[in-house]
Amino acid sequence: MKRWLFIGFTCLLLITLANTSVYARGKKKRKGTQLTFWHSMSIYQRDALERLVADYNDSQDEVYVDLVFQGLYNEMKTKLIQALQARNEPDIAQVAIEYLDVFTQGGNIEPITERISDEDRADILSQFWSSVSRDREIYAFPFNLSVQVLYYNKDAFRQSGIDPDKPPKTWDDVIEYGTLLTKDYDNNGVVDQWGVLISLEGVFGFTPLIRQNGGEFLNQARTHALFNSSAGVEVMELVQDLAYTHQVMPANWTLFEGTSAFLEGKIAMGPITCAGIKFAEENLPWDLGISPLPYIENKSVLLGGAGIVTLSRSSRRQKAAMDFVSWLTRKENCIRWHKATGYLPLRKSAIDSIELQGFHRLNPNYRVPIDQLPYARPPDFTPYLPQIDQIMRHAIEDILLNKKDPQIILNIAAEKTNELLESEDDE
């Protein structure tokens, strides 16, 4: 009986200690100013962000940052609008750069231009500042920004007799490689491995391609659509050709189906955000290659991701929030964030650092998105971008799934887009 009592007591003690050890860091530091940080990072990105924030909380006693996951970007946007209306907003929030206009137009967030130090302004690349600026004012601190790169399966390349160190440079190369990579191994009429999958996710998939073809998505004043130009139509014809003429791409797969197939090695190539490099390198069962996004006429990639807005009403909390965000994005931390996720390093000092050059020598896949920065541009911002994105998704579905005429469909989409943009003018 004594043995049982001893063992029971020991188990109880250990469980208590284990629980205490896990949560102790959080509890003992909750003093001083407590800031709430709403974020949209999930899975491994969330782990990396949690580690950074825990380090910040451990590094000083004045400020404690409480990290709260509020769903992905779209859900975050909805929750943040509701919170602002109820005057219950967090101190800090991560907002997708394409949703920033929803808040700037409503006057819900104030510019932070004056609060940014000269050092931060000079060290963070200008492309990143432009992604969070509207009308020459900065509204957010750049944080997790990414570009699309081409992921490819080196094992599949080798099996098809293609040199895995010579990935396709242009979309013509993609067609050529795709023909070799598309396989029906058991000759049953069902393709077992597709050459490529382009997930044309609305505005974000379409914009870089139309720019590569010499076109633009919207005009500079953001008053009407340009995507139904010949440049846009040619892009859609290229996509149709990949699926139907060259038959190197599945035409009717959902994003989920495409992702699953890619993981299983059933798709040999595909443009995907660089924010997935870390995950892909550690989780894919095949040898991953990363190369620049193939181009049509010009090189162009879309800069996407999110910035961090500060919403505190008191100047003391606002300052604490800005100090935290500046800490979060300082050289060492932006290198850690890049290594832990694949997101772009924001600072010139980080890109030039020996630490990062050493990392890239061992992990060359992570270097590829940085090399694309000279021709990376954010989307054509407008407060109606979410709605225009939906219009584009339906248009692409019609063109790709239903094989409809690209010119007709894009004209219809452009009309709807122009109506939206005109309504903005009216307001």
Place this chain on the structure above:
Amino acid sequence: MRPLAALSLPLLFIFLLISLTPAFSDDAIQLRRVEIEGNKVTSEDLIRSMITLQQGQVYDLDEIIDEINISRENLEKTGLFATVFFDDELDEDNNLVITVRLREKNYLFFGLSGYFGYEDSEFYSSTSLYLNYNNISGTGSLLHLEIPCYRDYGVITRYTGYPGRFQYMLGLDVRHDYFYDENVQKLTAGFGYNFHERFLLGLNMESNRESPVQISESTLSFVFFPYIRWGLAARYTEKQKKWHSLFFTPYAGINVASQNGFHNTQFYGFDSRLSLNWDVLLQIVYALNVHVSYQDGTIPNEYRVRSNIRGTNYDAHAGNYRLTVINNFDFPWPTDNRIHLVPFLDYGMVGDDEMDFLLGGGLGLHWYTKYQDPLVFEVAYGEGLMINLSKNF
């Protein structure tokens, strides 16, 4: 004087040019200092012994990057640091200063280890409280303290040091073994040498005294275990998809007669373990462990080969031969990678001339907390029911 004056200006200019020319140029740079930050426990000497950069030496960029990558790998492989960061800056003379910023891991682990089981209408258990400190005196040495509290009572201690490529171990066990009803005192000493990160060769020596309670005489044994380890027991980066290791130790021992008229006796055998690990997809890891053991002679109880099939009473299935296969499938929980679900299936044969075929399987929960690496809870069913709390099998 005039020619001298005329010369002095260009000479002054050249002198100034030389003195102001930075050591840093496109081709080469002088490394002025290497500074270490963030080591609260780990000794600076240990850290510096792993950094291959030489202060005062001139490097080109490629060389610096190579040396930093080698140094980082050396530091990361110790397992002592959560993060290793090499910061570079130029001092006022444009010489390079490298600051190695480290964040140390938690070095203290403790918990309950062992198992509880029920087989053939009998309860059995072997549980211990343990404490590991992974960085004694800041040199990366390991102290293991264990207090058995059911099958045995007593204390088990191990100290393992890692000076350079060498490693040495000292151990002392003093305990009472309830299963065989005897007192055991064991002294262990050993050393090894890492010829390569994947190749370790060493020798352990033990003196073991077993004193049964029922009879007055005791048995003193001396055992020699040369051993070899080939391969990687654990991966250093999750990019590595497959890693394997082989451990093999033949052994020979002598039992010294304690009374006149008795002869000394001998025993010998080998233990081996082949470990194959494969990161299949999404960090789901399949681990296959094959254990092969053989022994003969007058075997002291301490060295008897026992079953390691989870779900069976290890002590009840023992003999001179063992061939077992341990299969683990490790699934990280999708939303919290500190928690892993680990279904497992073990099978094999253990015994003497007639060997028992044993089969066991079940489901485990492994929880990685700050002080548990990990906290293991496994329910196994084989010859009976077992709750396993140990990550070793």
